Amino acid sequence: MPLVSPSDPGRDDVSVNPVFTREPVRIPRNRLPDGELDPDTAYQVVHDELMLDGNARLNLATFVTTWMEPQAQRLMGESFDKNMIDKDEYPRTAELEQRCVRMLADLWHAPDPDHLSLIHIDRPNIVMGVDVQVCWEKFANYWEVEARLVPMEGERFHLTAAEVAAYCDENTIGVVVILGSTFDGSYEPVADICAVLDALQHEHGWDIPVHVDGASGAMIAPFCDPDLVWDFRLPRVASINTSGHKYGLVYPGVGWVVWRDVDALPADLVFKVNYLGGEMPTFALNFSRPGAQVIAQYYNFLRLGFDGYRRVQLYCREVASSLADRIEGLGAVSYTHL
Numbered sequence: 180m181p182l183v184s185p186s187d188p189g190r191d192d193v194s195v196n197p198v199f200t201r202e203p204v205r206i207p208r209n210r211l212p213d214g215e216l217d218p219d220t221a222y223q224v225v226h227d228e229l230m231l232d233g234n235a236r237l238n239l240a241t242f243v244t245t246w247m248e249p250q251a252q253r254l255m256g257e258s259f260d261k262n263m264i265d266k267d268e269y270p271r272t273a274e275l276e277q278r279c280v281r282m283l284a285d286l287w288h289a290p291d292p293d294h295l296s297l298i299h300i301d302r303p304n305i306v307m308g309v310d311v312q313v314c315w316e317k318f319a320n321y322w323e324v325e326a327r328l329v330p331m332e333g334e335r336f337h338l339t340a341a342e343v344a345a346y347c348d349e350n351t352i353g354v355v356v357i358l359g360s361t362f363d364g365s366y367e368p369v370a371d372i373c374a375v376l377d378a379l380q381h382e383h384g385w386d387i388p389v390h391v392d393g394a395s396g397a398m399i400a401p402f403c404d405p406d407l408v409w410d411f412r413l414p415r416v417a418s419i420n421t422s423g424h425k426y427g428l429v430y431p432g433v434g435w436v437v438w439r440d441v442d443a444l445p446a447d448l449v450f451k452v453n454y455l456g457g458e459m460p461t462f463a464l465n466f467s468r469p470g471a472q473v474i475a476q477y478y479n480f481l482r483l484g485f486d487g488y489r490r491v492q493l494y495c496r497e498v499a500s501s502l503a504d505r506i507e508g509l510g511a512v513s514y515t516h517l
């Protein structure tokens with residue numbers, strides 16, 4: 180029996196009999212148990228409790244990966260013990276990570292070094308649509324940057340160039356443009372927004388860079404809409420992120436961010452640490468991280484290639500559009516009332 184019971188959510192100690200041939204055990208839920216448990220019993224208790232979770236294969240309400248090939252799972256199982264921050268101990272994992280980054284930079288048309296730098300400003304603001312994911316509001320709060328959220332109106336569910344122009348000023352450190360709005364999946368018009376920012380620069384001298392939040396779309400557009408110009412082909416795009424665990428098709432937790440060139444990533448954000456025998460640059464808020472997801476990402480890149488990703492993404496889009504059409508056909512909910 181699992182440690183939760185819907186009828187009795189408040190009990191501190193629960194008596195369980197996870198393995199029928201053994202003595203039942205009492206297990207505290209909210210404090211560290213006093214003694215040890217046999218590993219089979221501990222396994223069974225945790226396993227049984229997790230049976231009450233949803234079944235990932237049946238989860239249609241997420242765009243995070245819920246299935247990977249058995250070969251990818253095997254590789255992940257073989258590499259759960261690797262800490263990818265320890266690049267001296269695990270140089271091959273570090274190399275696969277670098278290859279993934281170079282593959283993404285190439286996919287997103289990163290140029291040879293160009294010059295774009297973020298300006299230093301005392302009362303900085305950042306402009307984005309209210310459809311941004313909560314991570315951007317966190318960013319603004321933690322870094323004391325004013326979040327200028329452009330509201331949605333009527334049938335418009337994402338940011339457009341006209342609004343961007345009205346919300347920017349000399350203290351704007353960047354505009355976040357979403358490729359794949361979390362509201363409805365639509366692409367915000369990156370090229371139009373860049374053009375408006377070009378005009379602002381011409382008029383006022385403000386050189387405002389663009390970050391593309393391609394959490395979902397940066398792994399869709401290159402394959403399904405190759406003619407759409409949204410990436411580093413636009414000189415104003417300074418950085419792009421994507422979630423490896425969304426349409427990168429890897430189990431949760433891996434994300435990627437690529438800067439256009441070294442100048443676009445301020446050097447004082449990159450720390451050099453001396454760790455276990457070598458000096459290495461580190462840029463992230465957390466330090467130790469699992470290597471298995473990176474290895475699984477590399478497996479997928481190798482396994483699927485451009486054609487494979489294109490096949491999967493086109494098929495996903497077909498399924499999504501067809502489901503959307505049919506749901507609309509039911510007539511029960513109209514899109515504008517969502």
Ligand SMILES: *Cc1c(COP(=O)(O)O)cnc(C)c1O
Nearest residue numbers: 312357359361392394395422434
């Ligand atoms: C999912 C998503 C995020 C957050 O990314 P995680 O990979 O879930 O951390 C940010 N922005 C957009 C547009 C998203 O779709």
